[in-house]
Amino acid sequence: MGRPTTVISPGKRLLPAVVAIALLLPLLFVGTAPAADLSLSSKTYLRYYERELAGGNKDTFAPLYEYLSADATNLGGMPVAFHFYGWGRVDLSDPSGSGKESGDLGSAYLEYLHPQGNAQMKLGRFFLTEGAAMETLDGAFVKATTPLGLGVSVYGGAPVEQSILNGTRVGSSLYGGRVFFVEAGYAEIGASYLKESGTFQEGKDRELVGGDLWLRVGGPVELSGQATYNRSVREMASQRYAVRIVPGATFDISAGYESYTYKGLFQSTLNPAFVFPAFDNDDKVRTIFGIVDWTFVPGWTLEVAGKNIRHDKSDPGDANRGEAGLRYSYNDKKDVAGFSAAFVAADREENEYREYRGFATYSPPKIRLALDALTQQYKREIYGKKKAYQVVASAGYQVLAALQLSGDLTYTQSPNYTKDYAGLLRATLELGTTTGGKK
Amino acid sequence: MTRRISFSAVFGAVLIALLFGCSAVSQTPSVPPKHPEDLPQGRVDCLECHKDVSTGALKPYASVRHSRVFIDSHGTYARQGQNLCASCHAPAFCQTCHARKDEMKPDTKMGDRPDRRAPHRGDYLITHRIDGRLDPGSCFRCHGNKNDSRCKQCHK
Numbered sequence: 001m002g003r004p005t006t007v008i009s010p011g012k013r014l015l016p017a018v019v020a021i022a023l024l025l026p027l028l029f030v031g032t033a034p035a036a037d038l039s040l041s042s043k044t045y046l047r048y049y050e051r052e053l054a055g056g057n058k059d060t061f062a063p064l065y066e067y068l069s070a071d072a073t074n075l076g077g078m079p080v081a082f083h084f085y086g087w088g089r090v091d092l093s094d095p096s097g098s099g100k101e102s103g104d105l106g107s108a109y110l111e112y113l114h115p116q117g118n119a120q121m122k123l124g125r126f127f128l129t130e131g132a133a134m135e136t137l138d139g140a141f142v143k144a145t146t147p148l149g150l151g152v153s154v155y156g157g158a159p160v161e162q163s164i165l166n167g168t169r170v171g172s173s174l175y176g177g178r179v180f181f182v183e184a185g186y187a188e189i190g191a192s193y194l195k196e197s198g199t200f201q202e203g204k205d206r207e208l209v210g211g212d213l214w215l216r217v218g219g220p221v222e223l224s225g226q227a228t229y230n231r232s233v234r235e236m237a238s239q240r241y242a243v244r245i246v247p248g249a250t251f252d253i254s255a256g257y258e259s260y261t262y263k264g265l266f267q268s269t270l271n272p273a274f275v276f277p278a279f280d281n282d283d284k285v286r287t288i289f290g291i292v293d294w295t296f297v298p299g300w301t302l303e304v305a306g307k308n309i310r311h312d313k314s315d316p317g318d319a320n321r322g323e324a325g326l327r328y329s330y331n332d333k334k335d336v337a338g339f340s341a342a343f344v345a346a347d348r349e350e351n352e353y354r355e356y357r358g359f360a361t362y363s364p365p366k367i368r369l370a371l372d373a374l375t376q377q378y379k380r381e382i383y384g385k386k387k388a389y390q391v392v393a394s395a396g397y398q399v400l401a402a403l404q405l406s407g408d409l410t411y412t413q414s415p416n417y418t419k420d421y422a423g424l425l426r427a428t429l430e431l432g433t434t435t436g437g438k439k
Numbered sequence: 440m441t442r443r444i445s446f447s448a449v450f451g452a453v454l455i456a457l458l459f460g461c462s463a464v465s466q467t468p469s470v471p472p473k474h475p476e477d478l479p480q481g482r483v484d485c486l487e488c489h490k491d492v493s494t495g496a497l498k499p500y501a502s503v504r505h506s507r508v509f510i511d512s513h514g515t516y517a518r519q520g521q522n523l524c525a526s527c528h529a530p531a532f533c534q535t536c537h538a539r540k541d542e543m544k545p546d547t548k549m550g551d552r553p554d555r556r557a558p559h560r561g562d563y564l565i566t567h568r569i570d571g572r573l574d575p576g577s578c579f580r581c582h583g584n585k586n587d588s589r590c591k592q593c594h595k
Binding site for chain 2: 037039041043045047063065067069071073074079081083085087089096097102104106107113114115116117118119120126127129130131133134136143144145146147149180182183184185188190212214216220222224226238240242244246248249252253254258260262265266285287291292293303305307309311316319321327329332333334336338344346350351353355357359360361368370371372374376378382388390392394396406408410412414415416417424426434
């Protein structure tokens with residue numbers, strides 16, 4: 001705890017190099033490329049909202065966001081692709097965040113997908129989920145499966161701390177891997193390891209050992225499990241086990257058990273939010289859950305979910321959450337209308353609330369209309385109020401095959417806002433040289 | 440300390456042995472990098488066209504049918520591989536929600552898609568006080584568990 005928390009992420013130090021390499025690498029293929037499949041997605045948002053300040057003054061916010069993603073596949077006629085995703089913000093009025101500008105490079109990487117065995121390689125900045133890892137890193141990832149079904153994946157590089165704050169703690173390097181066995185259609189079992197060098201909990205590196213399992217035990221019944229052990233603090237971080245029955249295209253049911261410890265799952269010693277008395281670091285959460293998804297008539301789907309959450313500590317105490325919803329899809333599945341009701345019943349009154357939501361969309365040719373209404377009712381008053389409402393109305397028009405313009409108007413009434421109106425304009429541009437796939 | 444070094448060494452040795460010892464890569468065809476046909480709007484049901492085991496996930500297509508059950512547990516499948524996901528979803532799709540630095544809530548970005556299961560609808564600044572107390576583990580699937588810095592922004 002004695003170390004100052006202001007460090008520069010290695011990811012940030014490497015950012016210019018990553019961007020340069022990632023952008024220049026595809027050029028290697030330009031001379032040899034008979035063709036490449038290109039796609040570009042640009043989503044531009046202009047938001048407008050006001051916030052009241054103490055003393056009766058108002059701040060007006062108009063942040064302009066651009067989310068850009070680009071994919072070039074089949075580079076040089078080879079199974080090589082380049083992927084890019086990033087976003088940026090410029091405030092046209094008062095600063096809406098830390099400063100009037102911000103942005104992030106989410107991913108920029110070169111990918112090789114081998115035609116056999118799902119072997120693959122990634123190089124650059126990418127988001128990775130593999131066994132115990134759910135990371136963004138500047139580095140490399142390799143995965144291959146042998147004819148026996150044994151497989152291995154390894155990765156390494158510099159971690160990218162995807163934090164909204166600057167100067168938060170991040171390690172100097174991150175590496176790990178997963179060994180697995182897969183029998184197509186019946187089983188996949190894996191063991192994984194992750195290590196991030198740095199000063200984390202108890203002044204140690206971040207070190208995780210994971211296990212994962214998917215097993216089709218017979219007919220439509222499958223079992224899945226996932227567990228992660230935090231070696232740094234010698235605590236089981238999290239476990240999740242579920243049984244799922246999927247007999248066909250109309251019915252899906254799952255039930256399971258999940259648990260995690262605050263000390264094992266969170267890097268809790270670094271975060272005052274999880275320090276006693278706000279939260280007790282020794283707390284453990286055990287959850288039993290069940291979900292049903294049943295399309296009982298074509299187009300009509302019933303969704304029911306329940307969760308029993310038990311804490312070791314009386315604060316926050318235990319709770320039950322239940323939810324039931326009905327969805328109706330129409331207009332050749334382009335449109336959906338739905339209604340749902342949820343409740344949280346808890347040991348402590350301040351944790352109880354109910355929620356009701358209804359929505360509908362309507363998409364005649366070239367037009368997209370949507371309406372979404374939500375209300376929450378809290379058992380105990382929050383800032384003197386027990387209810388919250390939000391209504392979002394959206395309308396869009398397909399100007400060109402590749403360009404859609406739309407706008408949302410949001411009205412919110414809640415313990416935070418007496419009456420809040422917010423607007424959003426959205427321009428979505430989708431360009432591509434081929435059909436199929438990406439969405 | 441010695442145990443830690445030996446554990447890493449053993450794990451590394453196993454990885455290297457598997458990489459170089461089993462030199463041949465499976466000849467099973469990989470999942471195509473891109474779904475060959477345009478996909479319809481709305482929740483996709485692979486079972487409308489596919490009946491067998493996916494060449495990418497090596498799991499039955501029924502397992503990846505985009506029902507509420509799958510959507511709630513997609514992380515379990517993604518942690519075993521994303522090839523099949525990437526055949527239909529652009530790489531940036533995951534980061535619509537799993538983007539820890541992002542400033543816009545998913546439901547704000549997708550105000551025109553109320554059918555999507557976007558988290559944080561309504562004034563979530565209020566509701567997170569309850570959800571975050573009761574099940575903080577659910578927050579960290581998108582916000583990360585390393586520095587908890589999104590929490591730190593206010594919980595100083």
